[in-house]
Amino acid sequence: MPGPFHLGSLQRRLLLAALVAITVALVVAGVAIGLVLHRFVRGQLDSRLDSQLVALAAGLERGPGNRLRLTRSLDGPPFDRDRAGWYWQVRQGDAVLRSGALEGRDLDPGERARDGRRPGHPHPADGTGPWGESLILRVLTLPPEAGVAPAVLVASAPADALRGPLREAGGALALILGILGLSLMAGTLAQVRLGLRPLERLRRDLAAVRAGHRARVPGQQPAEIRPLVAEVNALLDQNAANLERARTHVANLAHGLKTPLATLSLALSDRAHDPDGTLGGLVGAMDGQVRHHLRRARAAALGGATRERTALAEPVADLRATFARLYAEKGLVIDVTLPAGAAVACDGQDLDEMLGNLIDNACQWCRGYVRIGAASTEAGLAITVEDDGPGLVPEAAAEAVRRGRRLDESVPGNGFGLSITQELAELYGGGLHLGRSGLGGLRAGLTLPV
Template sequence: MMSIKTKLTLWLTALVLLSSLIGLGFIESMLRQAFHDSIIDRLHEDLEQVILASDFGHNEVLVDKSQLSGFYNPAYSGRYYQLNLGDVEVRSRSLWDKHLDITPLAPGESRVWQAKGPQHHDIQLLSRGLPAIAGAHGNPTVTVAQDLSIGRKVFTEVYGAKLTVNLTTLLVMILGIFLILRQSFKPVTKMKHALAKLREGQSSSLSLASVPAEIKPLAETYNELLEYTSNQIQRSRNNLGNLSHGLKTPLAVMRQQVEVLGLKDPETAAALEQQLDQIHKMIERKLAAARITGDMLPAAQMVIPRDLDSLCVTMGKIHHQKQVNYKFDISEQVPRLPIHREDGMELFGNLLDNASKWANETVLIRIWLQQGDIQITIEDDGPGVPPTDLPKLTRRGKRLDEEVAGHGLGLSIVKDICEQYQLQVSFERSPSLGGLKVLLQVPKHKEGIV
């Protein structure tokens, strides 16, 4: 999904570009219209001067050139006039040997148009029909014209300068948008880094010092949620520890009673002693889990390979009677797992506890990326599980210790955590070590803290 910053940058840039293009088009239209109107106004003035300087007699036309502008004298000067009366035609000296193709007009009729003039330049023309002269054949038509090439050149220069200024302003505005948004989103970037530290367990709350007022309530609510969750986790850890410690005394009393019972009924005493041993081991594992996860932050994700190293050290202490060699093959592309750190420690704690219990000497942990999914395998070199018994490993509602020796409640907890985080878990025989192989798959859509 596109970020808010990118969306704002694109939308604001598009808005500035669109408004600038509309503005440039509107200004060009206004300048062209003003250029055209100024030429027409000048032609009207020239037309009046030519009419005043002209004398229409019987089939003849006289022009007093002293009353006209000197622009009509040089050849092809760009300003022209022509008078037509029947077959009589009088042209300005500036037309030289060229003549304008004029359509006679009725008295009082005007015509404005453009055509090709001297030197094949575009010219703007204005004609007007005058009242008929007594004794003349027809009525006179007066025409004035102006070369458009010079005016268009000036217009191009003016509009080019205007376009350059507008483009420069546009670039400055786009750069300003980028810089302003970048500066405005700096607190959000800092918050993003702060959340990353929370995921890695390097901090316990968000700093509110540089949080913008718009998102400060969200940050405060998030901190309150973190504090509440942390207190809940601490309370659960304390309750778990208290329960485990509280069970030790009744367990010790029961052991004493079993020893007394052993004098009368050795078989019953042996069966009870076996169950008491399992209860004792379960209590020790829960106490170890409480020591591992009790001080974790509620927003922390599992960091790879740091947390796995910590788990393996703990498992080495729990299974100190054997020397288990923990091997790692972890891709650098997977710095953390997108699951809660406490749940991750319990998930991998159970898997590593099971692998350590049945391994002869080696446990292999592999983590890598495959088509965006995180793939995790934990293998041991123990006796493994027959293929027919693999589906029973995570069966609910039964003590699997009784069905498959050694693979018990821990794997059922593993399945519960995998269902919570929508992880895919499967069991098979390890092709390289020969023991049990557990495969976990984290889908690529899993992001953030669940």
């Protein structure tokens, strides 16, 4: 099966879609929260500077010559630190009052910050300090009095007073959003796995049907896949009906052909009708051909018969007892070693046919010992039938599975046993291989699906 992140995987598609959606949502949330934090920190900073401007405006008074002066010192923290960016300044005409941190230098808010503003309302501005530092400014223009130039009050803070808290908050925000994103992806993964679990259960149910453990897919399924299960069960029912009809037709054909052939064989058993036995041989060959093609048609009608499950132990035991009686004069020893619970996915009658041909062949040619075993392989279940007879050379082994080919005419048979076994095995997706046995004779390996 493809893995969960295979290109065509539903789980991959759902997880990728969730990843994109979560990423977009987290990016939008991060930007929005960042803007809110920026506005909040800037608001706090502006409030601090506005408080300084209000204190400056409240501390101003007119002195000699109608010039402004401060009634008290306003160089309290943080405006008492030299060159830290926390400055204040009052300018009226050519007269200037400034904080000690400016060291006698001017703080210029720029013409753009002074123009177009309503007097009495602080407004923001950005500028550069006397030593080239970036500053955040708040400017307050007092309403002019008769004959007196308006007073412009400026308070500043370093740009780092805004960027520093934002960097700290941004780092914490990124960490929180990252943890949130991982939590959401973990929850999405669990949700996707839970949501797709019925499909995995459906796959196992179909595999059980294919292996022959059950005839239909259980109808107790989630509502979304219940129609699919109903269609699959309808298809299985239709295939079963078609299979039954095919079996009936094959049985009818077998009955229609075998009865005349049996009649001919009985008639030709009289030497008066067949002095040299030629016609009897032809009738026997016809009977073998009919049996061969009927078995092949029946196996093809099963569509590979992957829905039938047949245990191996019982038919092997029956065949062992049967052939032990048939070849009792040999004093046969038929040794059977099968793994517990061994079973194949094929029709029971076809399994009897294949095993019967192989065991019969081994009993005919053995000296007195036949060994039957089985082992699981990647291709299925490998059933071996070995004997201690003369065996076959590789060239003769290939010739032995040809239809109607008999390597020894002195032994009874029609030459169809091995060919029928091979073709039936291939129709089930397996195969037949003939080779040399460790016992000295023939080793027939029959592979069938499990």
